[in-house]
Amino acid sequence: MSGNSFGKIFRITTFGESHGPAVGVVLDGCPAGLELHEDDIQKELDRRRPGQSEITTPRDEADKVEILSGVFEGKTTGTPVCMVVYNKNQQSKDYGDVKNLFRPGHADYTYFMKYGIRDYRGGGRSSSRETIGRVAAGAVAKKLLSLKDIKITGYVKQIGTVKGEKFDEDFIERNPVRCADSEKYQEMKNYILKAKDRGDSVGGIVEVIIRGVEPGLGEPVFDRLNADLAKAILSLPAVKGIEFGRGFDVVYACGSENNDEISPHGFLSNNAGGTLGGISTGQDIVFRFPVKPASSILIPKQTIDKFGNSREVVTKGRHDPCVAPRVVPVAEAMASLVIVDSLMINKNKKISDFS
Template structure:
């Protein structure tokens, strides 16, 4: 259960405090130019240790491509990659190796596998998302051939919400803030939580543009269901909204429906997806992150024998996982769209006929 996608399949491996994190991308078409500088930049967007608003764990996060690329282009064979762990400090977890951290997956992983990898949560650690960003960067290089663009930014930190959406501004913000008018308040809320040895939740806004109509595979691999599944599979995500999302449950159909004229849709309340299939309009997603469960306050919990104990966590942790999580969500949406694009290429007989039409042969 470490693989996602249908036509474009991504498998990740590795643990937070192991040798490294890596992945295999299967199904990439041959001939995609692999821009390693672009991949490096994408990895640095996710990386910690760059400011006070993220974890101080700083990794080089250099992506080493092991297979599937020759002379700078994909070969059509599985693309393997590896990212070395170079800044893991397992000793930070020695004091909690026999207890379950509140809000973490420690208890449930132990119940499922009977093994307690206490070093940062092992496979359940958000460190695994480095592989998703690396794979997402490669998916973006593929999507670039179709002028499909994926962007992200921070909509909410706690109750402080952006009123103006500017993805270009978010690119240069330390917290990827979408609204310059509330950025300082959002930063202040993160620092207040950090200084109190606590954490705060947030909401990321992810948007894709240039999408052709027709992406999505009903009934059981709809575009929106695939988005929901992959986003909810990300550490710390508790809710996903597409288009109007929760607000649509409070509206009349006459207000929520996207009417049309000869130019197309007059609104985009559906978030670019109807019946599980893209409409051609921008896809808009809100991803809700819970507060980082690793906080530096005493908490009540159990040890592995079931005894009540006090938990005191040490280490390097994000005061708000939504900030770096927004980059991971952006990468995941790129992977979903790449997968759907490849699936859609074989959904019409006429498309197949163009590809496989008999060629005349002069003898």
Template sequence: MAGSTYGTLFKITTWGESHGPAVGVVVDGCPAGLPLTDTDIQEYLDRRRPGQSRYTTARKESDQAEILSGVFEGRTTGTPISILIKNQDQRSRDYGKIKDCYRPGHADYTFDCKYGIRDYRGGGRSSGRETIGRVAAGAVASRLLASVGIRVTAYTAAIGAITVPRSAYNYDCIHENDLYMPNNEYAAKAAAYLEQCIKNLDSSGGIIECAVTGMPAGIGETVFDKLDAGLAKAVMSVGAVKGVEIGDGFRAAVATGSTNNDAFQAADGQVTKKTNHSGGILGGMSDGSTILLRAAVKPTPSIARPQETVDRSGSNTEITITGRHDPVIVPRAVVVIESMVAVTLADLLMANMSARMEWLERFYCNRGK
């Protein structure tokens, strides 16, 4: 299977299946000398761990990270970093009754069409459990970015139709509620809505927003390797994401040039913008302002009400999915989006080192001095 590797210089490869013995990631290209421990990885994995609240799957996994290579005495060595997370609470029997049916909203049918074989136990590689490797890699990338003053912060902007107004944002609240929303009052409203979804044997989608601060101007490439194109690819690669917008996004389509353009201004010798409709990206490169990205996440497709489908023989049938599933994917996906943004930025930040001859000369001509 191709498609499990992402990045050029800072490169990650995730591996493992939902009901296999383990999942994990190999991070290749991380510079030597970055402080890194299992605890640094665990902090991120704990944010996507199942069983944290009523609104996540009841699957009990400790999701303990184990660094197998690439770190010595608390610092990266420049060699591939391999991170292992063992699966501990698989209940494959929950999927026995549906192994010959295609679950609506899942990749069962498309896997069969492509490979002629599929792991029906939780979806195999198409399971949300694959994202553990992404999050572990995101923890490494985030530490790299933090070392140069760049911070990536993701949170839940909406659950269903319950949307937090930007004027009501309080970032201190993000880790104070189970839904990772930047407002506890709206989180309570969203929780009440989810309770209704659960009662109706249904699920909900939502919107995740991600803000990047401290990003220098000029990161990204023109034409095919634009920063916004890379971010869109990275975020859209997350299974439940069905849409991505940057800055004003689709609202720019109904704006005018005079209202959508961000006026430049000079202050204290720095070029800044008066507004940020562009979401921190111009011409495929960062413009020095906050990068703002939003991802639309679909409702969890595994719901406990009867659904129409077909079996592998092509006969019409009905399916009711049992087992342990999230009534909403959004809260656990917040750190996944944050991680994919961090991995993308780390990769492009490293690539940018070759943009100017003077930067190469500054490094290589001054070595040993």
């Protein structure tokens, strides 16, 4: 197992490095006959691409996608769909000074310990540019989910100490922070910009809501739906945890408060976050996860080189002062992949499925 593939039936394999010729994905298991065009993919890639605003990295990449296989006359053929994005704006010279250094917070040290070699240009395979392939495949998954009226929405709930209180879904894509609270947007933005001015970075919390999933999705006991979603989200760079529904706040509640009572008209609350026993309840599936401050900062930090000598390092280059806004479309993509894969696995579970 190489760790570069994800999914069981609807399965992806991503490829490429940050400063290599290209990044992309091979998607296997996509049903034939789905209308699919490069524009469907591009609109999702445009949401995660760099250079969108003053709170993201200024790396200027169009991230233009090309579909190389698996689509004919505007429809999927049932064969593997290969999608590629060619890197156009690399500045590998920015990383010459860290060729032999392990940058704190990055995967430099662990990759070198595992493989005995590493691509020091922007982190290579461990770079967040790897997520381009995930978003491309997620765009296909979203098209499939739209056929079943399943919608996945992510947004930034908190930046640093600034918490959003209101939820206006229409506002999310109208601001670069991707927050859902118009009254807290400027405060969140300023929080990021102040860190940027210091050469530092900040973290945030992202929430994802999955609507329209019918009851019964998910596999007991090791392949619970929430467990699959957790693996998908925890596989993202910079993600350090996950919680569903009421999450870690359940420690403050009693069972009498936390149990989701059921009436003839449905559930009366959603503290469980949309699953019970790892199987969907038909309610919204809701989860949140923290995104750590970007590790690439201009403040000097202590480290060692690959020879074990004590050194000081400053990360040059073009980096995000807060990665949470750009994680949103990636998280949506990963959630989409999980739901599509689960739907395919869930077929033929009852005798009625054969009728």
